[in-house]
Amino acid sequence: MHLFRFLPVLFACLAFSNLNAQKDDKAIREVITRFFEGLEKGDTLLLKSACTASPILQTYTADRQGNLQVYTESFEDFVTIIGTPHKEKYEEKIEFGTIVSEQSLASVWTPYRFFMNGKIQHCGTNSFQLVKTTEGWKIQYIIDTRRKGDCP
Secondary structure, eight states: OHHHHHHHHHHHHHHHHHHHHHHHHHHHHHHHHHHHHHHHHTOHHHHHHTEEEEEEEEEEEEOTTSOEEEEEEOHHHHHHHHHSOOSOOEEEEEOOOOEEEOSSEEEEEEEEEEEETTEEEEEEEEEEEEEEETTEEEEEEEEEEOBSSOOO
């Protein structure tokens, strides 16, 4: 009998929790989308605004002998490449897969296809780790896989 008195409170808490999760998912998607907008526009300020001060970028891909290895790229080198004027047009088309978040940590899975000048170069999956800062959600870590020739 006492349980029935607490059911409305329980349902209100669950509804509030679900609204917060939806709000976080939207903010997380916006940060990742901003990162790729910066990449495509060559806008390093926009790209950097989506990240913490020292994010980690890694790729898990095959070397020339076909052995899978993890490669780490300097974020500053990446920003320099994106910000240096170039003829190529970069575009990464992602699909938001799984988003898992709690109060201050989020993990996002995004299959992608990377295009240069409209031609597919490679595809794979990005795995983002985000942290919630005083400024909002920021990307702290990205690891991706890269495949050539096996892209849909």
